[in-house]
Amino acid sequence: MLRAVTRSVSPSIGHCELTHVERVPIDAARAAVQHTAYEAVLIDAGCTLVRVPDAPDQPDAVFVEDTAVVAGGIAVITRPGARSRRAEVDSVEHTLREFIPVVRLEAPATLDGGDVLRLGDRLFVGTSARTNDEGIRQLRAATGLEVIPVPLTGALHLKTAVTALDPETILYQPRWVEPAQFGSVRAVEVDPSEPFAANTLRVNDSLVLPAAHPRTAERCAPFVPGILTVEVDELAKAEGGVTCCSILLDPEG
Numbered sequence: 001m002l003r004a005v006t007r008s009v010s011p012s013i014g015h016c017e018l019t020h021v022e023r024v025p026i027d028a029a030r031a032a033v034q035h036t037a038y039e040a041v042l043i044d045a046g047c048t049l050v051r052v053p054d055a056p057d058q059p060d061a062v063f064v065e066d067t068a069v070v071a072g073g074i075a076v077i078t079r080p081g082a083r084s085r086r087a088e089v090d091s092v093e094h095t096l097r098e099f100i101p102v103v104r105l106e107a108p109a110t111l112d113g114g115d116v117l118r119l120g121d122r123l124f125v126g127t128s129a130r131t132n133d134e135g136i137r138q139l140r141a142a143t144g145l146e147v148i149p150v151p152l153t154g155a156l157h158l159k160t161a162v163t164a165l166d167p168e169t170i171l172y173q174p175r176w177v178e179p180a181q182f183g184s185v186r187a188v189e190v191d192p193s194e195p196f197a198a199n200t201l202r203v204n205d206s207l208v209l210p211a212a213h214p215r216t217a218e219r220c221a222p223f224v225p226g227i228l229t230v231e232v233d234e235l236a237k238a239e240g241g242v243t244c245c246s247i248l249l250d251p252e253g
């Protein structure tokens with residue numbers, strides 16, 4: 001069964017890192033309620049939850065995706081690009097070790113899991129402000145997979161700009177990525193009225209996406225077996241979406 005690794009919302013989330021989003025007050029209790037609903041959706045989609053211990057003093061700790069990349073039968077523990085987030089990885093590594101072999105990226109590598117998009121056996125990695133060439137090199141060496149750098153402008157992470165509906169279909173925001181870079185895939189554009197809608201999460205037969213993006217959900221519906229929506233607008237104030245709140249551990253690899 002697919003495992004989803006998650007971690008609770010920190011009460012300090014209001015002090016999170018922000019890059020492209022203006023800082024507004026974040027209601028940590030409301031964010032926590034939305035996170036619980038997100039976990040319930042993952043369970044509905046067929047996942048078993050595995051929780052990393054709470055990290056109340058780490059504002060961005062809920063965004064576990066950035067701390068590990070699961071591919072090639074291993075979990076690559078990242079070295080996040082934001083210095084304030086580097087301490088998040090130890091507890092994630094400790095949790096993942098129970099289920100899968102782990103390898104750590106070492107300085108001067110930096111890489112955020114949000115920059116890594118898997119399409120079949122290929123890993124596309126956004127060359128964002130968080131991920132450097134050495135991070136990409138070490139990811140390639142650790143996984144043994146084809147790892148392809150993708151230039152990215154205007155978005156925090158590659159998966160802010162593009163995600164996979166399935167291994168042959170991407171959903172993308174044309175302002176931030178060029179679909180031809182992903183090879184001969186079918187490319188679905190987000191609805192222009194929903195600029196942040198490219199961040200979706202395929203879990204078994206369900207595509208999980210924010211309730212705030214109904215028009216993009218309609219565009220995706222013909223290409224996926226089912227759609228599950230969840231309110232995550234409070235987490236979005238911390239520049240988080242639906243991919244970033246989990247690490248999926250697939251027993252099939």
Ligand code: CIR
Nearest residue numbers: 016017063114238239240244
């Ligand atoms: C950060 O800037 O690192 C967090 N406030 C948001 C991280 C979101 N992560 C993701 O989309 N993978």
